Amino acid sequence: MKNNNVSKPKWYTIVSFTVVILIITMFVRIPLPSGGYFNFGDVAVVFAALMLGKWSGAIAGGIGSALADILGGFAVFSPLTFFAKGFEGLLSGMAKGKKGFVFWILPALGVLSMVLIYFIGEIFMPAIKFEGAVLELVPNLIQAVGGYIGGKFLFEIYNRVAD
Numbered sequence: 001m002k003n004n005n006v007s008k009p010k011w012y013t014i015v016s017f018t019v020v021i022l023i024i025t026m027f028v029r030i031p032l033p034s035g036g037y038f039n040f041g042d043v044a045v046v047f048a049a050l051m052l053g054k055w056s057g058a059i060a061g062g063i064g065s066a067l068a069d070i071l072g073g074f075a076v077f078s079p080l081t082f083f084a085k086g087f088e089g090l091l092s093g094m095a096k097g098k099k100g101f102v103f104w105i106l107p108a109l110g111v112l113s114m115v116l117i118y119f120i121g122e123i124f125m126p127a128i129k130f131e132g133a134v135l136e137l138v139p140n141l142i143q144a145v146g147g148y149i150g151g152k153f154l155f156e157i158y159n160r161v162a163d
Contacts, residue, residue, distance in 0.1 A: 009056045017048040017056075021064030021085075026072050035127060036077055038139050041065055042114065042147020043154065045085055046107050049092035050155040057093030062086025076125070084117035092151070107152060111144035 025041030032038055045065065049057025065085035069078040091110035095103045118140055122133035 009052045014052060014056045014060055017044075017052060017060040018064040018067075020044055021048060021060055022068045022071070025065055025068035029072065032139055033132065033135050036074060036136065037072075038143055039068075040146070040150070041068065041085070042088065042111060042143055043150030045089050046092045046110065046147050046151020047154045047158075049089040049110065050096055050107065050151065051158070052093060053096040054090050054093035057089035057096075058086045059089070061089025061092075076127075080118060080121040080125075084114045084121070087117060088114040088147075104152075107148055111148045114147075115140045115144050 021041055021044040024044040025039050028040055030038040041064070045057070045061040048060045048064075051057075052060060062082045062085050066078040066082035069075060069081050088110040091113055092107040093110075095106035098106070115137070119133050119137060122128040122136055123130050125132075128136070
């Protein structure tokens, strides 16, 4: 039986969250040794995905974050970012409407997938390679944990205010 209580987000809602992710990703950027940067965009990706659901969260997370790379002068990272943040949004968004353990584990798997995708992708980037990818693990894990905690926190606050 189809759940009619969960409506699909409108296109303009997805675009709005994409722009929010873009802006938050570009707002505070802390350079990393590899040439990339630490940011707070993962908070927005997790929050947007929990609000929008899996596919819309993947679109907003992937496109918003990749655009931030392109507009911010890090275009070389944009394809990797598109997949890493898109998959993060997909997994996090699968938790929409869920309760209990599943609601908590899916966004955690989402942010961890982001770290893994960046790690694997950076190994094959000529300027970073394996050594640089290893150096990026700690900042990416910190960013992932912050994104998980911040995104879930904002979602919980939103739900309390909206009720």
